[in-house]
Amino acid sequence: MRLSLPRIIPALKNGAILFRGKPLTINKSLHNHSTVVLGGKPHIFSKAHLYCSPTFTQVKGLHQNHYNMSSTQGKPITCTAAVAYAAGKPLTVEQIVVDPPKAHEVRIKIEYTAVCHTDAYTLSGIDPEGAFPSILGHEGSGIVESVGEGVTNVKVGDHVIALYTAECGKCKFCKSGKTNLCGSVRATQGKGVMPDGTSRFHNQKGEPLLHFMGCSTFSQYTVVADVSVVAVDPKAPLDSISLLGCGVTTGYGAAIKTANVQKGDTVAVFGAGTVGLSVVQGAKSRGASKIIVVDINNDKKQWSFDFGATDFVNPKEDLKEGETIVQKLIEMTDGGLEYTFDCTGNVKVMRDALEACHKGWGESIIIGVAGAGEEISTRPFQLVTGRVWKGSAFGGIKGRSEMGGLIEDYQNGKLKVDEFITHRRPFTEINDAFEDLHHGDCLRTVLDLAK
Numbered sequence: 503m504r505l506s507l508p509r510i511i512p513a514l515k516n517g518a519i520l521f522r523g524k525p526l527t528i529n530k531s532l533h534n535h536s537t538v539v540l541g542g543k544p545h546i547f548s549k550a551h552l553y554c555s556p557t558f559t560q561v562k563g564l565h566q567n568h569y570n571m572s573s574t575q576g577k578p579i580t581c582t583a584a585v586a587y588a589a590g591k592p593l594t595v596e597q598i599v600v601d602p603p604k605a606h607e608v609r610i611k612i613e614y615t616a617v618c619h620t621d622a623y624t625l626s627g628i629d630p631e632g633a634f635p636s637i638l639g640h641e642g643s644g645i646v647e648s649v650g651e652g653v654t655n656v657k658v659g660d661h662v663i664a665l666y667t668a669e670c671g672k673c674k675f676c677k678s679g680k681t682n683l684c685g686s687v688r689a690t691q692g693k694g695v696m697p698d699g700t701s702r703f704h705n706q707k708g709e710p711l712l713h714f715m716g717c718s719t720f721s722q723y724t725v726v727a728d729v730s731v732v733a734v735d736p737k738a739p740l741d742s743i744s745l746l747g748c749g750v751t752t753g754y755g756a757a758i759k760t761a762n763v764q765k766g767d768t769v770a771v772f773g774a775g776t777v778g779l780s781v782v783q784g785a786k787s788r789g790a791s792k793i794i795v796v797d798i799n800n801d802k803k804q805w806s807f808d809f810g811a812t813d814f815v816n817p818k819e820d821l822k823e824g825e826t827i828v829q830k831l832i833e834m835t836d837g838g839l840e841y842t843f844d845c846t847g848n849v850k851v852m853r854d855a856l857e858a859c860h861k862g863w864g865e866s867i868i869i870g871v872a873g874a875g876e877e878i879s880t881r882p883f884q885l886v887t888g889r890v891w892k893g894s895a896f897g898g899i900k901g902r903s904e905m906g907g908l909i910e911d912y913q914n915g916k917l918k919v920d921e922f923i924t925h926r927r928p929f930t931e932i933n934d935a936f937e938d939l940h941h942g943d944c945l946r947t948v949l950d951l952a953k
């Protein structure tokens with residue numbers, strides 16, 4: 503069993519874990535969370551996780567009780583959150599109040615959240631659905647603190663990932679077998695409220711704060727609909743798997759599910775952020791014969807090769823005089839690609855990605871998110887001659903039924919996740935994490951909500 507230190511310490515204090523038949527005690531706990539002294543003997547733990555070997559006996563019920571969550575159940579919780587008060591303004595880190603979950607809702611203690619490009623997009627003010635004041639964040643993991651009436655899919659103490667693409671299993675969309683776009687809570691989610699039309703967050707002045715993408719992971723506690731949360735293997739480290747809440751799943755799923763890349767296919771990926779590089783690793787896992795990454799930032803070249811790209815093209819530097827990126831890609835692939843992916847959100851790039859597809863069968867998948875008023879265009883002849891334009895949300899992955907498989911892929915070393923965490927910060931440095939997004943050396947910044 504693997505537990506992060508902030509959670510194991512209360513358990514140890516309660517004598518809830520036995521070591522060689524005796525309760526473990528902490529003699530000393532260092533600020534450096536990678537070292538604690540247990541029973542007089544120093545133990546060093548990597549990545550702030552304690553791995554309980556067979557000599558460490560887990561006492562029955564520990565999982566539910568060690569966190570002492572029952573004291574907060576049914577009550578409002580005051581905690582730290584980062585509030586987006588207005589578009590284009592830094593987030594305000596302050597104390598807010600999180601109400602208990604109502605029926606079919608789940609209150610989660612968020613342990614880790616990463617910052618996705620989409621959070622920056624909404625904060626910038628160009629998201630047509632962006633609403634303020636709100637609590638952003640949608641790529642996070644945590645532990646269930648309490649559940650409302652009628653919740654059966656998760657229980658207190660479960661390790662969970664919040665899902666911005668819900669899965670109810672009952673709606674027209676879920677039952678269609680054609681899409682992961684569940685319809686059960688999407689309308690209220692887009693308005694920044696819970697399914698009953700109200701918010702569970704308010705600030706110290708009593709003003710309601712809106713939810714975001716059904717997740718709001720930029721808060722130490724959040725409330726989500728039960729259809730918007732999945733329990734995961736508690737052995738999977740929560741910091742790493744927070745990235746499965748969006749970026750990694752989106753790119754990997756777009757390659758292996760939406761496009762369903764096959765052995766020998768040629769692939770071009772525009773934009774080598776976490777999403778694009780996860781497309782690359784999905785295409786590589788399927789045995790694509792050529793994986794060309796197109797990015798205007800040379801810092802992304804080495805990343806691209808590390809994740810499985812065979813070629814890297816910087817359109818600002820690698821084109822001959824008068825040559826377009828479409829011509830270059832067509833020339834490199836004897837007529838165009840089987841699959842292209844836009845992972846930039848730039849509508850001009852989306853057009854290039856479509857037109858670089860092979861006549862007759864090439865498919866282009868739009869993943870990037872474009873601002874209000876932006877539209878895509880191409881000559882209809884591009885489609886008449888067999889190219890296909892598609893989109894992909896959350897990689898086409900059904901969060902509740904398919905997340906377990908992705909976690910297994912990660913645990914078996916098939917899916918890279920840790921490699922995307924280039925920066926770690928305490929939650930209080932969240933505005934710096936938004937700044938990180940603009941630097942070429944940053945894929946994902948993971949924020950530790952306990953700090």
Ligand SMILES: NC(=O)c1ccc[n+]([C@@H]2O[C@H](COP(=O)([O-])OP(=O)(O)OC[C@H]3O[C@@H](n4cnc5c(N)ncnc54)[C@H](O)[C@@H]3O)[C@@H](O)[C@H]2O)c1
Nearest residue numbers: 619620752773774775776777797798847869870871895896
């Ligand atoms: N559809 C979905 O479900 C979904 C999920 C997650 C993210 N997104 C969107 O996907 C996009 C990528 O997200 P991310 O977190 O990887 O972003 P990111 O900012 O980390 O990466 C974007 C990359 O695109 C590159 N880029 C920018 N302009 C370019 C251009 N003109 N040509 C080539 N490369 C260019 C950047 O240099 C960067 O490497 C964003 O638009 C994000 O909002 C969509």
Ligand SMILES: N[C@@H](CCC(=O)N[C@@H](CSCO)C(=O)NCC(=O)O)C(=O)O
Nearest residue numbers: 618620629630631683688748871895896
């Ligand atoms: N709100 C925007 C669109 C934003 C958007 O397209 N979101 C993606 C997920 S981005 C995750 O980082 C998505 O999955 N959309 C499908 C959905 O939200 O149902 C707008 O209004 O244009």
